[in-house]
């Protein structure tokens with residue numbers, strides 16, 4: 001594919017990320033819709049970050065639960081990079097949360113969504129890749145009921161945690177306790193982030209109510225009891241699964257293989273078609 005093969009839809013702003021915008025487009029010959037990420041790479045660091053991301057996407061292609069990558073172009077003249085990704089017509093799980101208007105995802109459907117997230121993550125981890133930035137905005141879904149991770153393989157600032165301590169902006173974070181302590185990112189850190197996302201989707205709200213400073217966040221992550229779903233309101237399998245993910249002790253936090261065998265994602269899980277039907281029922 002070359003840039004001429006893709007036609008961008010005018011006024012089709014899908015979202016804005018950390019370093020660019022995402023627009024809808026179409027591959028002219030086939031009519032296949034794509035999401036085109038446009039990133040201005042005015043400095044060497046950003047360029048390297050994007051090239052790393054593209055490498056990650058290529059290396060990880062071949063799993064249904066990872067967003068498919070069609071092409072990446074770079075204009076040397078304008079320093080703009082375009083990445084054409086599989087278009088996910090229901091947007092991110094942050095969009096899903098918004099559509100639910102404060103309600104949580106029904107546990108039965110959440111079990112399928114979780115299974116798909118874990119499957120994508122398992123694929124990455126088996127390839128010795130970390131995601132590093134699992135959050136609702138980076139998990140996309142479509143009307144076929146497919147759930148896919150995006151934005152993986154990105155080179156992240158090594159000093160992200162420390163930088164955050166200095167310039168806290170009050171945004172929610174899916175960071176693990178060990179990351180908060182400045183330790184290296186690991187496979188287990190991705191699992192914690194999934195646990196945070198599952199908690200948020202179950203209840204319809206972010207696990208910590210009052211994160212106004214890094215000190216408060218640190219307290220929640222490293223001092224207070226770990227977030228736990230209330231067994232009075234949620235099925236036992238879901239409560240247990242999420243507690244496994246949100247285990248502070250890294251050495252006791254299970255891996256993707258263990259979690260993929262857990263009853264929450266193996267027993268009485270609706271099919272992708274059933275999930276699709278439910279998702280479409282309130283998506284207009």
Ligand code: ADP
Nearest residue numbers: 014015016017018019022035086087088092137
């Ligand atoms: P960044 O990496 O710069 O943070 P993202 O890749 O997270 O940007 O994209 C930002 C938003 O754009 C997402 O939260 C989502 O709403 C939308 N988006 C991104 N990729 C796609 C896609 N493949 N299909 C549909 N929407 C997308």
